[in-house]
Amino acid sequence: MSIRYYSSLIIGTFFFISICVAYADKDKIEVKNAWVRSIPSQAVVTALYMDLHNKGEAIELLSVESDFFSEIQFHQMKKEDGMMSMQQLSTINLPSKQMTKLIPGGTHIMLFSPKDALSVDQKISFELVFSDETSQFIEASVKKQ
Numbered sequence: 001m002s003i004r005y006y007s008s009l010i011i012g013t014f015f016f017i018s019i020c021v022a023y024a025d026k027d028k029i030e031v032k033n034a035w036v037r038s039i040p041s042q043a044v045v046t047a048l049y050m051d052l053h054n055k056g057e058a059i060e061l062l063s064v065e066s067d068f069f070s071e072i073q074f075h076q077m078k079k080e081d082g083m084m085s086m087q088q089l090s091t092i093n094l095p096s097k098q099m100t101k102l103i104p105g106g107t108h109i110m111l112f113s114p115k116d117a118l119s120v121d122q123k124i125s126f127e128l129v130f131s132d133e134t135s136q137f138i139e140a141s142v143k144k145q
Contacts (some may be wrong), residue, residue: 028056029094029130034140036124037104041117048072048109048140050125052092052100060091060131068124070113077105091131104145118142 034050048064064072074089090109094100102108118124122142129135 002064002098018145028093028134029054029059029128029136031128031136031138034126034138035143036118036140038120038142038144041065041115044113046111046114046118047104048111049102049104050138050140051145052094052102053096054098054100056096059094061094061128063129064114065127065129066111066125068115069111072112073110074107075109075110085124088113102121120144 012029031052032051032053034048036048037046039046053089056084061074066075073085074092076089078088079085087107089107092100092102100107121141123139124142126140127135130139
């Protein structure tokens with residue numbers, strides 16, 4: 001067999017492996033139940049909630065981006081000495097092979113100054129940016145709670 005045959009075989013193998021790795025990374029974080037809390041038209045702050053199932057190694061959610069809001073931050077509610085308080089987080093840890101729930105009264109994503117009024121059942125697009133240099137696009141429905 002010729003060198004050309006072996007070169008083609010090696011290149012083909014690397015190509016196949018790279019496709020498999022890209023496909024495996026695509027579903028590493030499964031996002032379910034993404035929703036945005038409905039707010040009155042004059043309100044300027046709402047929140048994004050979702051379930052994040054990390055099927056791979058531990059990583060962090062570094063940021064969330066959307067053209068619909070002027071600023072997006074991570075927050076966590078905590079009860080200390082019988083009082084509820086909220087603190088801003090720099091990232092959200094996503095432990096390996098675990099579900100992380102972003103919920104009202106717990107860890108959540110604050111959304112500031114929507115560009116337009118929100119309406120129930122409206123879909124809003126977001127990009128989730130992770131510490132492994134990947135990102136994922138999701139849509140969240142506006143819900144009344």
